[in-house]
Amino acid sequence: MSGSNQNGNNHTVHFGVYDADLRTQELRKHGTRVKLPRQSFQVLQMLLQRSGELVTREELQQALWSSDTFVDFDHGLNNAVKRIRAVLGDSAESPHWIETLPRLGYRFIGTIQAPSNGHTSAEGVHAGNGSVPGASTPSTAAPPIVPSPIIGVPSRGQTKWWLLAAFAVVVAVLGIGLYHRMQRTTSEANNLRIIPFTSYPGFEFSPSFSPDGNQIAFSWTGGESIGTFDLYVKVVGTDSPVRFTNNPAAALIPSWSPDGRFIAFSRFKINSPSDTGIFLIPASGGAERKLAEVRFAKHVFSGGLAWTPDSQSLIFPVPAETEFGSRLVLLNVQTHEQRNLPSPDTRCVGVGFAQFSPDGRALASACMVDFGLGALFVQAWPNGNPHKILDVKGDLEGLTWSQDGKSLIYSLGTDLWRLPAHGGQPEQLWFAQGAYHPTVARVGSRLAFTRVEKAVDLWRVSIQTGSAPAVPPFRLAPSELSQQGPRYSPDGKQIAFESTRSGTQEVWVCDADGSHLLQITSFGGPLTGTPNWSPDGKRIVLDSRASGRPELYIVDAQGGKPRLLPTGPEGGSVPFWSHDGEWIYFASEVGGVAQLFKIRPSGGNPIQLTSKGGFVSKESVDGKRLYYSRVLSNTELWSVSTDGGDEQLVPGVPRFNWPAWDLGKNGIYYFDSVQAPNSGGTTVSFYDFRTGQSRKATQLLGMPAPFGMGLSVSPDETNLLYSSVGRSTADIELVEGFR
Numbered sequence: 001m002s003g004s005n006q007n008g009n010n011h012t013v014h015f016g017v018y019d020a021d022l023r024t025q026e027l028r029k030h031g032t033r034v035k036l037p038r039q040s041f042q043v044l045q046m047l048l049q050r051s052g053e054l055v056t057r058e059e060l061q062q063a064l065w066s067s068d069t070f071v072d073f074d075h076g077l078n079n080a081v082k083r084i085r086a087v088l089g090d091s092a093e094s095p096h097w098i099e100t101l102p103r104l105g106y107r108f109i110g111t112i113q114a115p116s117n118g119h120t121s122a123e124g125v126h127a128g129n130g131s132v133p134g135a136s137t138p139s140t141a142a143p144p145i146v147p148s149p150i151i152g153v154p155s156r157g158q159t160k161w162w163l164l165a166a167f168a169v170v171v172a173v174l175g176i177g178l179y180h181r182m183q184r185t186t187s188e189a190n191n192l193r194i195i196p197f198t199s200y201p202g203f204e205f206s207p208s209f210s211p212d213g214n215q216i217a218f219s220w221t222g223g224e225s226i227g228t229f230d231l232y233v234k235v236v237g238t239d240s241p242v243r244f245t246n247n248p249a250a251a252l253i254p255s256w257s258p259d260g261r262f263i264a265f266s267r268f269k270i271n272s273p274s275d276t277g278i279f280l281i282p283a284s285g286g287a288e289r290k291l292a293e294v295r296f297a298k299h300v301f302s303g304g305l306a307w308t309p310d311s312q313s314l315i316f317p318v319p320a321e322t323e324f325g326s327r328l329v330l331l332n333v334q335t336h337e338q339r340n341l342p343s344p345d346t347r348c349v350g351v352g353f354a355q356f357s358p359d360g361r362a363l364a365s366a367c368m369v370d371f372g373l374g375a376l377f378v379q380a381w382p383n384g385n386p387h388k389i390l391d392v393k394g395d396l397e398g399l400t401w402s403q404d405g406k407s408l409i410y411s412l413g414t415d416l417w418r419l420p421a422h423g424g425q426p427e428q429l430w431f432a433q434g435a436y437h438p439t440v441a442r443v444g445s446r447l448a449f450t451r452v453e454k455a456v457d458l459w460r461v462s463i464q465t466g467s468a469p470a471v472p473p474f475r476l477a478p479s480e481l482s483q484q485g486p487r488y489s490p491d492g493k494q495i496a497f498e499s500t501r502s503g504t505q506e507v508w509v510c511d512a513d514g515s516h517l518l519q520i521t522s523f524g525g526p527l528t529g530t531p532n533w534s535p536d537g538k539r540i541v542l543d544s545r546a547s548g549r550p551e552l553y554i555v556d557a558q559g560g561k562p563r564l565l566p567t568g569p570e571g572g573s574v575p576f577w578s579h580d581g582e583w584i585y586f587a588s589e590v591g592g593v594a595q596l597f598k599i600r601p602s603g604g605n606p607i608q609l610t611s612k613g614g615f616v617s618k619e620s621v622d623g624k625r626l627y628y629s630r631v632l633s634n635t636e637l638w639s640v641s642t643d644g645g646d647e648q649l650v651p652g653v654p655r656f657n658w659p660a661w662d663l664g665k666n667g668i669y670y671f672d673s674v675q676a677p678n679s680g681g682t683t684v685s686f687y688d689f690r691t692g693q694s695r696k697a698t699q700l701l702g703m704p705a706p707f708g709m710g711l712s713v714s715p716d717e718t719n720l721l722y723s724s725v726g727r728s729t730a731d732i733e734l735v736e737g738f739r
Contacts, residue, residue: 013048014113015097018088020048025480027087037433038480039064039076040083047098047108056105076430079194081106194431197448197734198234198241205229206253206437207448207732210283211260213441216448217244218732219252219265231265231281236446236734244281245288255305255314256283264305264314264333266294278305278316280333292331292338294318304353304398309360315341317352321592326350328365343367344377344386353399353410356381358442362421364408366396371573372527372545376408378421389423393526393545397436403445403739409438413504413525416449431735440738447738455726456482458497458514460719461684463669463698473701476514476721484723485529488512489537492715494557496520496540498529507531507542509557520559530574533557534601535581541565541601543573543586552586554601567599567606577601578619578642585609585617585626596628596640609644616710618663627663629656637661637668652692660710664717666690669697671704671711684711684720700724 011023019028025041027034036044042064046055060077081098084090090097097110198204202221209216214236219229228248234241244263245252254265262280269275277293291314306315314333317326328341328351343351350368357364363381368374374396377386389408397411401421408419409429416432432438436450457478462471477483479501486497492512499508505528507521520540521528528544541554542562550571553562565572565584572586583598588606596614597606609626615635617628619642626642627650629635637650653668660671668687682704686697702724712721 015048015110020044022048024478029087034087036087037080037083039433040080040087043077043080043106044084047106048112051108051110051112054101054105054107058105060105079431191737192431193736195734195736197236197732199731203229203728203730204732205450205730207439207450208254208256208263209439209441209446209448210256211258211442213444213446215256216732216734217254217256217263217265219254222248231263233263233283242285244285247275249275253304255307257307257311258309259311261311262333264291264307266305266316278314278331291333291336304355306354306356306363309356315354315363317350317354320350325368326352328352328354344379345375345388348375353396355399355401357401357405357421358403359405362405364399364401364421366392366399366410368396370545370550373548373550376410376419378408387423389421390419390426391548393548395527398438398449400438400440403440403442409440409447411436411438411449414452432733435733436730445737445739447735449733449735450730451733452728452730453480454482454728455480456484456723457702457726458483458486458495458721459701459724460512460721461698461700462719463686463713463717464696465718474514477510477517478514480727483508485531486721486723487532487712488714488721489533489557490535490715491537494537495712495721496531496533496557498531505529507540507555509540518559520555520557521553521562532576534577535579539601541575541577541584543575547571550588552584552599565599565601565603567597572597572599572606574616576617576619579621579623583642585619587615587617594630596626598642607644609640609642610647612638612647614638614640620663621665627668629661637670650687652694653687654694660704660722662711662713662720664713669711669713669720702726 011021013020013022017030022045025038027036027041043060046060046063057077085092085098088097092100095109097108099107099109101107197216198218200220202223204218204220207216207218215233216236217231217233220232220241221228222230229250229252230246230248231244231252231254232241233244249267249269251268252265254263256263261283263283264278264280266278267276273293276295278291279288280291281288304316308315312332312334314331315328316331318329319325320327327343329338330341331338344365344367347369348367349370351365353366355364356362361381362378364376364378366374366376372394374392375388376390376392376399377388379386392412394413397414399408399410401408402418405421407421410417410419414434414436416429416435416438417426418429419426432449434452436452438447438449440447458476460474460476476495479499481500483497483499483501486495488495494509494511496507496509498505502519504523504525506519506523507528508517508519510517521542523544523546526545528546529542531540531542533540538557539554540557541552543550543552550573552565552567552572552575554565555562567586567588570589572588575584575586577584582600584601585596585598587594588597590608593613594615595608596610596617597608599606613630614628615630617626619626624642625639627637627639629637635656637653638647639650640647653670656670662669667689669684670687671682671684682700684697684700685694687694698720700722704722704724710722
């Protein structure tokens with residue numbers, strides 16, 4: 001990402017009434033932003049960067065489509081260009097902006113205005129950067145032509161002619177199979193119509209079809225407000241939803257009964273146990289009835305309801321023994337009797353997303369083994385044994401069955417995938433990006449899902465000291481995607497952080513002002529992050545699930561191949577370097593409970609430091625104590641000797657809602673969970689070790705990102721880094737013709 005700087009105008013291409021900001025991937029018309037999916041914007045950017053030139057389909061595929069989606073590439077590209085043309089009001093038959101060169105590619109034929117008022121031409125942008133944010137660097141020249149091999153008459157000593165003939169037959173059979181698969185995919189893609197089902201202000205989540213497929217129940221904030229979800233129902237083809245509940249909640253997930261008579265929904269309302277639980281409401285509207293009072297787990301596996309085929313019972317997850325664990329229960333809607341369902345695997349920490357097949361003979365569910373690691377299971381209902389059909393690396397965000405019951409549709413890494421119900425190779429669905437909560441109608445060939453656009457930004461804010469004037473908060477390295485977990489380098493000149501700006505969550509480095517971005521990991525999908533610097537600033541330790549379990553890796557701060565640091569059979573996560581560089585602290589499970597360990601950067605046997613639990617840790621400046629929080633939410637701050645032992649609670653520091661804290665020379669900076677009314681944001685407080693008292697350190701702009709691994713204080717303690725939730729939207733998309 002070389003060539004970026006803080007002046008957004010240097011990254012803007014102006015054509016007609018449109019402005020394309022290549023840094024933030026935003027398109028504006030007459031100054032007003034218009035919606036354009038990220039992949040469509042990346043296609044537009046490549047065309048703008050080479051205005052007047054042919055950009056071949058092969059170049060677009062190489063730059064923007066991963067190798068595992070080659071079968072659907074043509075349809076994905078066609079759909080991306082259709083979305084661009086729809087936004088620009090362009091036509092394939094009489095193009096004004098984008099010309100199609102049949103079987104070759106596309107060319108931008110519009111006029112790009114000369115640099116004026118800070119705008120640059122596409123040529124200037126191409127010369128200065130030449131890369132598409134959020135994608136691999138595209139080639140600016142046509143790929144080299146590789147001569148096809150010529151199979152001649154086999155000479156003496158070579159493979160016999162009949163082996164060659166057999167090989168040719170195999171190739172022909174495979175080719176015919178691939179051809180028919182591509183033809184089938186082409187036919188299916190041509191019949192698909194992607195329609196916005198909702199486009200309201202605020203957030204619309206969790207669609208659920210009526211049995212006839214003509215209505216969708218969903219949750220909506222009812223406007224721009226946050227955390228005020230109610231249940232709504234809308235008929236396909238109409239625009240006015242009907243509100244079913246009037247009890248705004250922090251979360252609400254509906255499920256329509258197979259007989260069409262009721263809609264069940266789970267509702268979570270903060271600090272209101274009587275309004276939290278499983279509820280039932282007639283599908284024609286009316287009074288709601290509470291079925292069960294449930295304390296929901298905080299992890300994603302706490303969501304989702306599944307009706308049994310006879311519409312008599314519901315399956316849903318409830319919290320298990322561990323903080324983020326869950327287990328499935330079966331609830332009879334008439335008697336309210338509950339019974340636990342066995343876990344599909346002993347390794348499962350959390351179980352959720354239960355879904356019955358259309359014929360009711362099989363139950364699918366998802367299992368969380370660890371953060372960012374899971375598996376999908378299918379079992380015969382009601383007495384079959386669970387059968388694992390896929391190991392998953394990444395965060396699952398929904399699961400459903402296809403209409404014919406032959407495959408599962410699931411959300412992973414905000415994309416939708418199709419997997420044969422008996423197991424096999426997953427296939428990415430080309431039309432769904434930013435996709436959560438998929439659901440398929442039992443009749444009518446319809447799929448619906450939540451399309452989410454979520455931005456999490458990095459911000460720098462000054463710490464208030466004496467009468468010094470306040471410095472306005474500053475947004476670092478702006479992106480329309482997720483960036484969190486920032487950490488200052490020891491000299492304060494650089495920042496390491498997690499970001500999805502490359503398409504998957506990786507570790508990045510930039511200068512302290514957000515310039516000179518550099519991606520230093522390329523794991524390509526597994527949960528990766530929590531970077532921390534070595535004392536000399538030359539290396540970074542991080543964790544990743546790339547191996548199928550949490551592991552520590554050390555990588556050069558300038559990039560390179562990460563080196564695995566083995567930590568034992570349970571792996572390790574959330575690492576932090578000691579000030580003398582001799583140790584790396586990390587968390588690992590012992591008997592199902594996270595404890596703190598330390599290990600030499602060169603490797604060796606880890607040394608356990610805590611016995612009462614520990615997770616996020618940071619060493620004191622003198623190297624004598626290790627301060628840590630034990631869990632991810634509602635947590636207290638503890639300390640332990642860096643040699644182990646003497647575990648003690650730090651008095652005077654309030655509980656945290658999440659591990660949003662950092663250690664200074666003389667105290668602790670933390671998010672204050674108790675906010676004054678109309679305070680205008682989140683307060684960061686400073687707990688002084690010398691006085692045992694807390695005082696206000698600064699005020700943050702916006703809403704801090706939950707579980708974004710909190711704060712980072714600069715070495716001179718003049719600034720704080722944090723991640724904040726930026727512009728976010730959630731709408732429901734309807735796909736007609738899906739089978």
